[in-house]
Amino acid sequence: MIGTSGYSYQEWIDSGFYPPKTKSAHMLELYSRSFSLVELNYTWYQMVRAEAMERMLTRVPDDFYCTAKLTRTMTHDISDNWRAQAELYKQGIKPLLSTGRLLTVLIQFPPSFRRTPENRQYLGRLLDWLQSLPLAVEFRHCSWAHERVYSGLRDRGVTMVTVDAPALPELFPPLDVATSPALFYLRLHGRNGRDWYSGTMQKQFNYSYSEQELREWVKKITDTTTINSECRRGIVVFNNHVAGQAVNNGRSMIRLLERQAG
């Protein structure tokens, strides 16, 4: 399944993906006509609420699936009461979970989250606390690229997200390690190395993948000897949302996969 990270972008009206004057509330409905998967981005900014999830479900078809980012108070601005936050999150995400539309909860850590004893302990406690949910972890720092991390995630059945990002020192490398047989999760952030640390998302994720770059990923994920054989389901999410590039790349990848399938 292929989708994008978030769907509510005003610039996607400018880029032509949404018709002019589309209201934010109607964007998901339109989005679901092109993609069957979305990564819910806003759950990172605000605590997820059951009533908002229920409202959302009424707007999408039955075969539409989601992944949801874990709220930033448990990943970026870790608060003292993270356990209470995790409980709130579990309550809020229930409508998606109970209807089988939630593929996984994405725990995305910042580059500053390095593999230190405290952070390892925190990660362990967080995964235990959220064990009732399907989980995927994305690291941004290379210190986590370690066999013991993979085996720890494997033991817990947690997916480690494969990332495509610029080849910069200290960034987590693009590995095709499958840690959960349930799901393979690929996130493509773009390869704009020059503006990666610019501090603004508009620059950081401003990148359009070439046909050749997409073809390389298509080859990897359809290769029966690696990921494809180890995981029951695979999802690809484009995060290069600037100027609607994620949408264009997502559509191109769907076309390439269809061509590959014959």
Place this chain on the structure above:
Amino acid sequence: MERKIIHLNVADFSVAVERLVDRSLITRPLIIAPQVARARVYDMSEEAYQDGVRKGMSLARARNRCRRAVILPPTPERYEKAISCCFRHALPFTPQVERAPGSGHLYLDVTGTHRLFGPAPDIGWRIRKTMRRDLGLNPIWSVGPSKLVAKVASRVVKPAGEYIVAEGEEQSFLAPLPLSLLPTVGHDIENCLREVGIRRIAQAAALSRQDLYLLCGRRVETLYQALRGIDLSPVHPPAEVGKHFFFQHYFSPDSNREEIIQTAVLDLARQAARSLRRHGMCCCRIGVTLTYSDTVKVTRQVVCKHPATNDRELEQLAVTGLFRCWRRRVRVRTFELVCMRVSPYVQQLSLFQDINKKQQKQKELEDAIDVLHQRFGTSALTRGMTKE
């Protein structure tokens, strides 16, 4: 283009500022109230609120409800400084920033800035992050298609958190909420609707304009639109002109003594007149707002026949405005004066020599005082007042 309004609200603003000054107060319930007889609560911390303390409540009653609370007098200058710092943190993202009435509220219109700064929630989060890092304040931020919806969203998550309401979701967002969360619904309207069993916004939104008029009387149109999340009011940045012609006085402590209040009002009127003259402007209307200790606010306007620019005219207007507002015995906390219908001062010269000598003398005197004030400061020469 879809409107994107961010509402930033530092909950219990004065408490948050006092706690920045004295970190030992963080763990203790706090009540801000002037330390005078029959004082009213100015603000309180979340712990005191949970114990039943409310703004405008008498301090004696508040003390009974929260005996462990620390009581501090309000320091408006400190709060003013803090909100100005918050304002400066918001400015890099948009020039459309409004300092809303009441402490600790900012509205930002970030419509159309997505190509520069990314989505509105990201701006809200970034401002909160920098305010937390630089000022130690942790504001609630909410995003909505209007000021009204954004403010309600902040109230939903108070005392901490964030909320995003997309355009088109206003009605479904507001529907299940209690009426008290809607800013346009005052106690009187809430009570009227409660009498007929209406407590939720959805129930009131189901009423027609005529039904609402029968129940609530005036202001039906505003209420009718607010119940549907419609609010077209723009974000008002503090305009250059407005900044020069807005004056405020905090009574510290709160006071209901006529000579104190009148002296302050006359002083503001003179400041206003001086500012008008300095900018070569005049005004045809003044607005005055009086806030009592129990947070009740009264606003009145006074119109003058001829454009006013000298001290005496402004003094008369301000005092008239004061007595139109001041009808209660409760102490007064703040007095605000704003010059309205401001325009360049153009004096039509007379064709004949009929200049009123008294007026001419008065003008010359004011010009001389203005020169002295500019040179030596306003405290160098002050006007006296005789008590009749």
